[in-house]
Each structure stands twice: as C-alpha cells, then as structure tokens.
Amino acid sequence: MKGVTGVFRRRTRELPATAERGAVVAAADGVRVVRGRRAVLDGAGIEVRAGEVLALVGPNGAGKSTLLSVLAGDLAPAAGTVRIGGRAAGDWSAPELALRRAVLPQTAELSFPFPVAEVVRMGRAPWAGTEREAQDEAAVAEAMAATEVAEFAARPFSALSGGERARVALARVLAQRAGLLLLDEPTAALDLRHQELVLRVCRERAAAGDAVVVVLHDLGLAAAHADRVGVVHGGGVAADGPPAGVFGEELLSRVYRQPVEVFPHPRTGVPQVVPRRDAEAVQSGANHPA
Amino acid sequence: MTAVRERPVLPAALAAAPPPPRHGRAALLTGGLLAALLLLALLSAGVGAYDIPLGDVLASVQHRTGLGGHALDRTAESVLWNIRLPRVVLALLVGASLGCAGALMQGVFGNPLAEPGVIGVSSGAAVGAVGAIVLGAGFLGTWTVTVFAFAGGLVTVVAVYAMSRSGGRTEVVTLILTGIAVTAFAGALIGLFIFFADNAQISQITFWQLGSLAQATWPKVLAVLPCALLGLAVAPLYARRLDLLALGEGPARHLGVEVERLRIALILVVALLTAAAVAVSGIVTFVGLVVPHVLRMANGPGHRFLIPGSALGGAVALTAGDLAARTLAAPAELPLGVLTALIGSPFFFWLLRRTRRKQGGWA
Numbered sequence: 067m068k069g070v071t072g073v074f075r076r077r078t079r080e081l082p083a084t085a086e087r088g089a090v091v092a093a094a095d096g097v098r099v100v101r102g103r104r105a106v107l108d109g110a111g112i113e114v115r116a117g118e119v120l121a122l123v124g125p126n127g128a129g130k131s132t133l134l135s136v137l138a139g140d141l142a143p144a145a146g147t148v149r150i151g152g153r154a155a156g157d158w159s160a161p162e163l164a165l166r167r168a169v170l171p172q173t174a175e176l177s178f179p180f181p182v183a184e185v186v187r188m189g190r191a192p193w194a195g196t197e198r199e200a201q202d203e204a205a206v207a208e209a210m211a212a213t214e215v216a217e218f219a220a221r222p223f224s225a226l227s228g229g230e231r232a233r234v235a236l237a238r239v240l241a242q243r244a245g246l247l248l249l250d251e252p253t254a255a256l257d258l259r260h261q262e263l264v265l266r267v268c269r270e271r272a273a274a275g276d277a278v279v280v281v282l283h284d285l286g287l288a289a290a291h292a293d294r295v296g297v298v299h300g301g302g303v304a305a306d307g308p309p310a311g312v313f314g315e316e317l318l319s320r321v322y323r324q325p326v327e328v329f330p331h332p333r334t335g336v337p338q339v340v341p342r343r344d345a346e347a348v349q350s351g352a353n354h355p356a
Numbered sequence: 357m358t359a360v361r362e363r364p365v366l367p368a369a370l371a372a373a374p375p376p377p378r379h380g381r382a383a384l385l386t387g388g389l390l391a392a393l394l395l396l397a398l399l400s401a402g403v404g405a406y407d408i409p410l411g412d413v414l415a416s417v418q419h420r421t422g423l424g425g426h427a428l429d430r431t432a433e434s435v436l437w438n439i440r441l442p443r444v445v446l447a448l449l450v451g452a453s454l455g456c457a458g459a460l461m462q463g464v465f466g467n468p469l470a471e472p473g474v475i476g477v478s479s480g481a482a483v484g485a486v487g488a489i490v491l492g493a494g495f496l497g498t499w500t501v502t503v504f505a506f507a508g509g510l511v512t513v514v515a516v517y518a519m520s521r522s523g524g525r526t527e528v529v530t531l532i533l534t535g536i537a538v539t540a541f542a543g544a545l546i547g548l549f550i551f552f553a554d555n556a557q558i559s560q561i562t563f564w565q566l567g568s569l570a571q572a573t574w575p576k577v578l579a580v581l582p583c584a585l586l587g588l589a590v591a592p593l594y595a596r597r598l599d600l601l602a603l604g605e606g607p608a609r610h611l612g613v614e615v616e617r618l619r620i621a622l623i624l625v626v627a628l629l630t631a632a633a634v635a636v637s638g639i640v641t642f643v644g645l646v647v648p649h650v651l652r653m654a655n656g657p658g659h660r661f662l663i664p665g666s667a668l669g670g671a672v673a674l675t676a677g678d679l680a681a682r683t684l685a686a687p688a689e690l691p692l693g694v695l696t697a698l699i700g701s702p703f704f705f706w707l708l709r710r711t712r713r714k715q716g717g718w719a
C-alpha cells in the first residue's frame with residue numbers, strides 16, 4: 067500500500083509556490099567546475115533573488131555560461147553547493163526542475179522544421195497534466211507578443227533569420243513561466259531595438275516577481291537594466307552589487323584587460339562604459355561630412 | 357517619424373493567437389492511408405497466380421470471422437488463408453515496424469537521414485539472424501531467429517549511437533560513416549557465417565538477404581507479432597518528448613525530459629521493431645527513410661502524427677511493394693528488398709542533394 071501511494075506521490079508533482087520578493091531563489095556557493103585540466107570556476111558564489119534582474123558580465127571564457135549552467139542544475143560542480151528553490155539542485159528530477167527554472171541557451175537549434183508557434187508551445191510541456199495547463203494558450207500568446215514573433219507564427223523555424231530565431235527561442239523560454247529565468251546572451255544576435263525589448267521583458271518579469279539572470283556582453287545594457295551585476299573573472303565572482311557600485315574604471319579595466327572610462331549618462335545618470343580610445347582613432351572615426 | 361514604423365502592440369497580441377493545429381490534415385491523411393491499406397490488402401489477397409475475385413475474398417473473410425459470407429472451394433480457400441493472407445499480414449507488420457522505426461530513429465538522432473538500413477542496424481540484426489540459421493540454434497522455437505536478430509540489432513544500434521556522438525551531438529558525416537563501417541563489419545560476419553554454412557543454409561540465407569516475404573506462414577507471423585506489436589504500441593508514448601528533443605538535448609532537459617532515459621528506451625524500441633522486420637523479411641531498406649519524410653512534408657514534423665502515421669505509411673508502402681514484387685515479373689518474383697532499394701535509393705540521393713542545396717553542406 068505504501069508502495070502504491072509512493073508511486074502516486076512521485077507522479078503528482080508538487081507545483082512550485084511563488085517566491086516572495088527578495089527571497090533567494092537560487093544560490094551557488096564555493097562552486098568549482100573543471101573542464102579538461104582547467105578550473106573554469108573555482109570558489110564562485112552568487113545569489114539569485116526573486117524580483118531582481120541579475121546580469122552576469124565578464125570577459126570571454128571567464129565562466130559566465132558555466133556559472134549559468136551550474137545555476138540551472140545542468141552541471142554538477144566538483145565542489146561547492148548549488149541550491150534551487152531551497153533544495154540542492156541535484157535532488158530535483160528533470161520534470162520538477164522544469165517547473166521552477168527556464169533556460170535560454172546561447173544558440174537556438176532545431177532538428178526539424180517545426181512552425182514557430184509550435185516551438186513556442188514546446189515551452190509549455192512541463193505543465194502538461196497539471197492544473198496550470200489551462201494557462202497554455204495565454205502564456206504562448208503573451209510570450210509571442212512580448213518578443214514580437216507573432217507575425218511569423220506560422221513560418222517554419224528553419225526559415226527565420228538568426229535574430230528572429232533568437233527571439234523565438236526566448237518566447238519559448240518565457241512561455242514556460244518559470245519563477246527563475248536563466249538567459250545566456252539573449253541579446254547577442256539582436257539589433258538595437260530588440261536588445262532593448264528583450265531587457266525590458268526581463269525587467270517586466272522581475273517586476274512581476276520572477277528572478278532573472280542574464281549573461282550580457284554589453285556593459286551599457288547591464289548598467290541600464292540590471293538591478294544587480296555580477297562580474298565573473300578568474301574563476302569567481304569578482305564583484306557583485308548594483309551597477310553604479312560595481313562598474314568602476316579600475317575594476318573593469320583590470321578584468322577586461324582593456325582601459326575603460328566610466329561616466330554617468332548626462333540625462334539619466336546611468337553609468338556608461340566605453341573603452342578608452344586615443345584621440346587619433348576617435349578623430350578618424352568621427353570624420354564624416356557635417 | 358519612428359511612431360509610424362512602430363508595430364502597434366494590440367494587433368500583434370491578437371495575431372499571436374496560434375494558428376489552428378493541423379488536426380484536419382492529419383485526420384485526412386490517416387483516413388487516406390487506412391483506406392489505401394485496406395484496398396491494397398484486399399487486392400494483394402486476391403491477385404496472383406491463382407486469382408481470387410475481390411467479392412470472394414470478402415466473402416471468405418466474413419465467413420471465417422462469423423459475419424455471414426460463404427466459404428470458397430478448397431483450393432481458393434487454401435491459397436487465400438495459407439499463402440496470401442499470412443503474406444499480407446506479414447507485409448503489413450514489417451512495413452509498419454520499419455516505418456515506425458525510421459521515424460523514431462530520426463527523432464532520436466535529430467537527423468532526417470537516420471534509418472535502420474542506412475546506419476547499419478538492419479545489417480546488425482541480419483548478422484544475428486544469419487547466425488541463428490547457420491548455428492542451427494532452435495532453443496527458442498520459432499522465436500529463435502527473432503531473438504537473435506533483436507540481439508544483433510540492439511548491439512549495433514548501441515554501437516552506432518556511442519560511436520557517432522561527440523559532445524552531445526550527432527554529426528551527419530560521422531553517423532553515415534559509422535553506418536558504412538558497421539555495415540561492412542556486419543557483411544564480413546555474414547560472409548564468415550556463409551563460409552561455414554552448408555548448401556541448404558546458403559540458399560536460405562541468400563534468399564533472405566535480398567529481402568522477401570515469399571516464405572510467409574502463420575507461424576512466422578506469430579514469431580514477429582509480439583515484437584512488432586509491443587514496439588508499435590509503445591512508440592507513440594514518446595511522441596511529445598521526441599518533439600522536445602528536436603530543440604537539442606539541453607533544452608529538452610530544461611523542459612523536463614529525462615533525455616538519457618528517453619534515448620535508451622527508444623533505442624530498445626527501435627531494435628525491437630527492426631529485429632521484428634529483419635527476422636522475417638531480411639533487409640528491406642529505405643522504407644524507414646522515405647515514409648517519415650513524405651509524411652513530414654505532408655503534415656509537418658510533429659511526432660504525434662508522424663509516429664503512428666509512419667507505421668501506417670510503412671504498412672501501405674510494403675503491402676504495395678510486395679504486391680508489385682509478386683506481380684510485375686509474374687510468374688517470377690522480384691525480391692522485395694531489391695524493389696524498395698530501387699525506388700528508395702534515388703529518393704535518398706535526391707534528399708542528399710536537396711539538403712545540401714538548402715544548408716550548403718553537411719555539418
């Protein structure tokens with residue numbers, strides 16, 4: 067009899083409760099990840115809180131994506147702990163995790179030419195058989211509207227441009243409606259307008275109480291949209307805090323091995339980060355007819 | 357004025373209402389395939405060296421199932437029930453197994469070119485079956501060849517899977533090359549078995565290797581029935597997860613699919629289906645490649661229709677193929693495997709060209 071109820075308990079997954087604003091949704095502590103012989107992360111730690119956009123920045127190969135994979139529960143670290151939704155990441159099953167966090171990978175692939183609407187609807191798969199299945203249509207429509215992909219809903223994914231694919235992939239992740247969003251370079255393939263759009267969506271999701279982690283290369287975007295920035299460097303998180311506090315010339319110049327200037331935007335006061343360029347280069351670049 | 361170019365939000369949200377799913381077309385296709393299958397099966401049961409009119413076929417089937425009708429004369433009754441019908445049923449089972457296995461395999465590998473014949477699984481199953489014939493193994497009765505074929509197919513599919521994957525991806529070139537290597541090795545093993553076989557076994561093996569349903573009997577039908585039915589019954593359960601797998605391994609896992617478990621289960625099912633087909637009919641290639649492809653073009657790549665549809669389509673294709681094999685060169689009989697390869701190879705070629713044109717090459 068106990069066996070029977072055990073089977074049933076495993077089958078009916080417990081739906082995740084909404085996290086309170088500011089509560090820690092996911093956390094990595096003292097994480098070490100080794101790839102080949104190189105420790106990509108060593109002693110890295112970060113907390114992800116509900117209602118907050120956390121941007122992970124850092125130079126190429128610093129381990130931003132690896133840290134994101136660790137937070138997603140994809141990668142079991144060699145040392146350290148990872149907790150998602152108050153439980154060790156390894157203790158969740160794949161179906162349980164899928165209700166709690168959504169992940170946008172760096173590249174969007176698809177083996178078969180599914181139409182866009184079906185790709186987005188795949189994001190609803192984790193909720194099949196739960197009471198929230200009823201939200202499927204609404205979630206799909208909302209995600210497609212938010213990412214502006216509705217106009218090519220019927221086109222096959224394979225017929226889209228790189229930027230359009232990236233937005234469809236994001237729509238799928240949004241449609242999943244998980245409390246923790248982990249986005250790996252969602253703006254990489256996008257034009258100016260859609261970069262802003264994506265980060266606006268991130269902020270809206272955070273405002274609605276979700277926790278959003280986004281890996282970014284554009285420090286300006288991070289400064290303008292993130293509540294908190296984690297600078298990944300040397301296998302750990304070198305700095306973690308609000309952009310205004312973290313984005314200092316000294317730290318960024320050291321981390322990126324490139325002298326930078328940081329100054330407040332004249333109108334908004336948001337820190338602007340630009341590489342320090344010598345006057346000559348600027349001159350030739352600005353050499354256009356008046 | 358940017359405001360003019362700005363896309364208004366409300367119409368976009370309305371347009372986001374997803375397009376109606378293609379239930380209509382799927383139903384139409386299913387109906388069409390079922391009708392074609394029924395027609396072909398009846399035709400195949402009647403046409404041959406000893407023609408039995410369609411009305412008589414129906415009458416006899418009705419008679420035997422207790423739904424009226426009447427019995428035929430002794431010869432017709434015997435031809436129909438001991439020769440034609442087992443063959444029709446076998447063609448149906450083998451075709452369904454091959455079509456379904458093809459659809460599953462393409463889904464698992466995330467690659468439209470995967471097919472039991474192309475990547476060498478059929479050859480592996482053939483090694484098992486030939487081995488059973490030559491060694492004279494009979495400890496499992498009529499199921500011996502099937503069991504050996506299953507073991508051979510399973511070993512091969514696991515080997516191909518393990519060898520052609522690197523870093524969580526299956527590259528097309530590696531997959532096809534692995535298939536070539538595995539087929540060559542299997543060919544060598546079959547050659548070795550033939551070397552040790554006596555004359556009777558050799559003719560049995562040769563005939564069987566060409567792919568044929570000529571020796572269909574009810575016991576043979578029974579020998580593959582459990583394998584085929586089990587495989588066909590289980591396969592549709594994986595449709596949703598196969599759809600998600602198209603996103604790649606990582607995203608599928610993020611959506612709650614236990615990818616490794618899914619892969620192992622599907623590989624078992626593929627081996628089961630391939631073994632069922634190969635054990636009785638030898639190597640019949642390209643059905644598993646062509647049928648899912650045509651259906652994907654007709655109704656999109658969703659596996660919920662594709663898996664049962666491919667089983668149905670495979671049954672249609674093989675019933676038609678066997679009818680053609682029996683009648684085109686009557687009174688002689690073309691080997692079925694030769695016929696499917698004759699039609700399938702150009703299709704495969706066309707597919708390669710088309711994909712190459714579209715993607716500009718292979719990854």
